[in-house]
Amino acid sequence: MIRVLVWNEGRHEQRDESVAKLYPDGIHGAISAGIAENLGADVHLRTALLDDPEHGLTEETLAGTDVLTWWGHAAHEEVSDEVVRRVQRHVLSGMGLLVLHSGHFSKIFRTLMGTTCSLRWRNADDRELVWTVDPSHPIAAGIPNPIVIDRQEMYGEFFDIPAPDELVFISSFTGGEVFRGGCTFRRGNGKIFYFSPGDQEYPVYHHPDVRRVIANGVRWAAPVTRVEPSLQRTEPV
Template sequence: MSATHASPQPLRVTVWNEGRDERLHAEVAARYPRGIHGAIAEGIAEHLGDGARLRTATLDEPEHGLTEQVLAGTDVLTWWGHLAHREVSDEVVERVRRRVLGGMGLIVLHSGHWSKIFTRLMGTTCTLRWRAAGERELVWTLAPGHPIAAGVPHPIVIEQQEMYGEFFDIPVPDELVFVSSFSGGEVFRSGCTFRRGHGRIFYFSPGDQDYPVYHHPDVRRVIANAVRWAAPDGFRGKPKLIHSEAGWFDAGGRA
């Protein structure tokens, strides 16, 4: 009789979006009729299928849709913000930060580079050079063996996109998966991984409210790959200062 193996539990993914551009600008609403969060969630579902259980949350929901209960039920959080970074509650940001340190994955997208949560986790300004001129972006894979780059063409061609360029004020990434070049001549570290506490973080710059980038099949694949990569193997809580008595190891203690 063959052994029976339990099916792996689906990843619990929360797709967070500020949700303001779609409300303020008819052209953005037409481009993303289900919101930017809807397009991102659709892309994740396309690639992960039954392997992910998705929910969305937006800024104007109570507690920005990121209550303690929601975060306790989230393995990976994706974050998109643009106009209202300052309106995000410091209490909610600290709640998310603690969850990341405890093991939750975080995928920060495009202008989320200036979000409170990303700047707090990076410890830098996260400023960069930018220009909105609808230029072609080529996303070059620097780490073809990385799980986030699986199945991704080299390069990804995005016909119209906002330019992001160096200098990008972030810490040196743990891994640099992608770098982008633009028709105006600039280059940018567009796909970077970091580890904070027990959590994995991926920053990916392609994606903008003024262009249909979150409908791009290769951009969707990268985000879905990143969600899978960032998923925790268990939550261990925020790392703590531990007083270690002599002999703890011989007594069978664990870090």
């Protein structure tokens, strides 16, 4: 049983009628439904929102979470620095983290990457092709090559991130841009997967292949151990 917490800032659904129509149960609801339909009884799902007390990311909640998924866009700076440090500590201790789409600019992702995580973008109904470049990776299991997303926001290089530990997917767009949109990283004992498809203005989180990738990412990021690395003096073995 993988304990999954789906986090969403939840602001676009409140203020933008078009987003509320696309995601009547919230973006977090669509992401949760996709995980449930692919992993079924293998997961226990909960959701949390920015406006919850402590953003829904209390010490107790994170201690009971194996994998955290993160979607944010308009309110990155409203996330408490104390909560960011708390999430970072749990990732270093082994909690998995999936950072989705505009979460690339979240405080937690920038903290864990140590870079600006900036990129090029354009919102003009581009077609996105998501190409698998590591077909043996567990996150790519059962995924068509390419995934075709008819309408999507363009994210393009240069993407200011450290060199990924593994590059699973790259995207190409009708404007000619390419993007490292499916990357894995390891920090401490935690595994991180960044996956770019999924904007609030398009129904991308209803796309069956995108949902399958996220579910595969959850399974891959589930922890092996939950111990924070520490400085220890030790005797010879």
